[in-house]
Amino acid sequence: MSGEKNYECLRLGNQMCFPLYAASREIVSRYKAPLDEIGLTYTQYITMLVVWEHNVISVKDIGKLLYLDSGTLTPLLKKLEQKGYIERKRDSSDERLLNVSLTEEGLALRDKALEVPEKVACTIDLAPEEVSFLCRILHKLIGEKE
Amino acid sequence: MSGEKNYECLRLGNQMCFPLYAASREIVSRYKAPLDEIGLTYTQYITMLVVWEHNVISVKDIGKLLYLDSGTLTPLLKKLEQKGYIERKRDSSDERLLNVSLTEEGLALRDKALEVPEKVACTIDLAPEEVSFLCRILHKLIGEKE
DNA sequence: TCAAATTTGGTTGTGCGCAATTTAATTTTG
């Protein structure tokens, strides 16, 4: 009964995971040059996106939005604090919560960051419908988390 | 002239990069449980996929297929060698090349690995057309590398 | 009311990814 197993499903090209993994790394890598100019890494950048949107937000809520845990966020937020872009303060009504807030420098950085998505977007050769379809499917995958 | 800048493009939801990054991590994380059972990490797994397909392949060619460099592959391949799944030998006709080949144990592991893509696939709630469309677009993104 | 359970963030350790540099082997060229 054995000897003739079908290993087709183990081919690199026959699993969705690999193109997803490779495309993610490829796109993230395109942020490197523009982000180097403003001195942020990719993860620091998406963290700043969240802080810019909320002005004040807890580590817990950043984690929910980015799907990252404290093991990733704690050292990253300390680094952003060192760079002077954010402040970290315990919430006075619940000392378990750590609130992250924007500094003046952090707010100023936002203007410089405006160029980043522009520079990346023009390297992506997809039709608008392809982008929106892609986003819809990806959100479906992410949404399956909960 | 300033004061009323449009920061819409800096919203987390308005860039393709984030859902791609999040979905990639989400899907890779679904491999963890099945891969734990056979003692491989995700990157070790896709490396074994390539070795299973080729039986003998150089580090250079593995890198081309997975878009990974020696900084990632060298320690990973040493670990796979320690586990007894592969052998590493310099190519006799070009000593710069390091050929990776399957051991008996490595070949046997392939049968156990057959369950992995099955277990992951059934956690992905996408229609077949969605999967194929997704793969097509992702390959378009990856293909832009060259 | 107070002990148990939960929540939040921090810490530690492992394994990638990737840039930058190094070393050795091979190929190209003057």
Place this chain on the structure above:
DNA sequence: CAAAATTAAATTGCGCACAACCAAATTTGA
């Protein structure tokens, strides 16, 4: 042919991701 250029892999160092564990604050519920 010998020097220069190229190529392949290894090494080093940094920054994530993530699991596992911990401590402190808060909530709960008997």
